[in-house]
Amino acid sequence: MTSESALPVKESPVPGSGFSRDSLRRANLISVAWPELKIQQKASSFFFYEPTLLLVLSGRIEFSHVATSYELNTPTLLGVIDQGVDADYVKYPANDASPFRSLFISLNSDVLDGFYQHFPQYLAAARKNAQITTVELLSDIQDSVQDLLATLQNPLMSDERVRLRIFDLLLVLAEQRVHFLLPHQQGIFPRLSKLLREAPDKGWTARLAGDALAMSESTLRRRLRQEGVRFEQLLLDIRMHHALMLIQTTHWNLTQVADACGYKSVSRFTERFRYRFGNSPAQLR
Template sequence: MIHSVANTDWQLASTAPLLRRGLCSLAQPLVSQTQRASRFVFAEPTIQLIVSGQLDLSTVHHHITMPASDALLFIQPHTCADIGNFRSIFLSISHSVVETLPRGFANTQTTQSISKSDSPFSTLALDADLSSALQYVISAIEDSQMSEARLRLRLQDLLMALAEKGNTFHNGNPETTTAKLRAMISEEPSKHWTAQSAGKALAMSPATLRRRLAEENTRFEHLLVDIRMHHAMMLFQTTNWHLSRIAEACGYRSTVRFNERFQERFGAVV
């Protein structure tokens, strides 16, 4: 549970990321020293509350410096950006939850204004209503006994509260093979994934999988490494786990090999 509405007191019960498959993920990144992650992909709709320090978020055409404040950072899905050091509440919501919001809830004017905006992120004040809705969601995620159906309703309530204030997520879940593969592997990054096992899970042959990925300018091996390195970055920022444990959680038995991949992806040695 979060102990206080005051921004400086926001604290999750667990430092390790919490994943509720098919619904959302919750984490509290804490970067204690200067560190930048280049080309970090926010694959799903994401909401962040900066608790301390400041978040520097940069894309090719947009930049924002977000200090700790009573405001939420609203990040559109598939935003690829460079990020700096901060401590925050990090909530990613599954596309399937966003897509099941009641039709017509967000008025046409709001939907059009968001869809026409080319900014991949925006900010909004964290008033009492949003603060309550966010705490309600977080308490549900942290409660392992909370049913999937009830958690889904709480997430939808938060999304509707955001929509009432003019903030909606665009359709970030195109029916591409890359998007489906990223979503599937992200839920089990430690699994021994191969083109054969991934293709079988997506009801296609390895050859078909590779062909469709090639049509989307993606290779299976490159996507697999990228997903695992994103997971590694989150674990480094949210846990005190030993390097070998993080490597294992990302599907690597060799810490040397894992370190090489991490350096290649983010330009930093761990």
């Protein structure tokens, strides 16, 4: 059985950087973060835009998805969350002296699509509907995660090698009969959400987004309407997701966080954040 001390944990921040030393990202492949929260925090209808792996290192998180409850409360249990899961959650710190801490790994949907192209034998076992699954963090899964993080930490490692490490982790999970949902790539929603998530600080309008996607604003809005999506609501949701992650993983002041989320007014940003999550950004620090 794996102990918490053997797991990857958030190190002290790099002075002046804002981010923890271990916040890692490879464009169009993967992002890794170590969120921390000192108080209880909850959210309703939290949408997972990418396939996600979640490991709680301290405290616990409770999910509610499609009338089913899930709990991650030990560093020996890995959460596997499909793209498209829309869940309510509550995060709880371990106690007053120990914040909620987790390892949050987001996989690019194209990487998962590539995995199923390389290993089509697992496609038949892929889930048909977006789900949350928990799996015991056995030694082979832990070793694969550690190898992936070590590869990400080495700037000399190519994207191709990072991709292979991700594939290895997906193969290890498949051996435990855990298979991500095949990413949804049809329609305008995946393209638009990816565009907005890549630059949440940009002054997006439907017209600018339409230009970036080679279509008119009216065409974009019509296609979104057909998919039951409003441009303004999607943009707000993506910005608030980004804000919540920055609050939990950086030491930026609120002006910096607001600016990174496309807000020039800190008060306006704070108002939006409080309305979405029930707490002001400062309360979560």
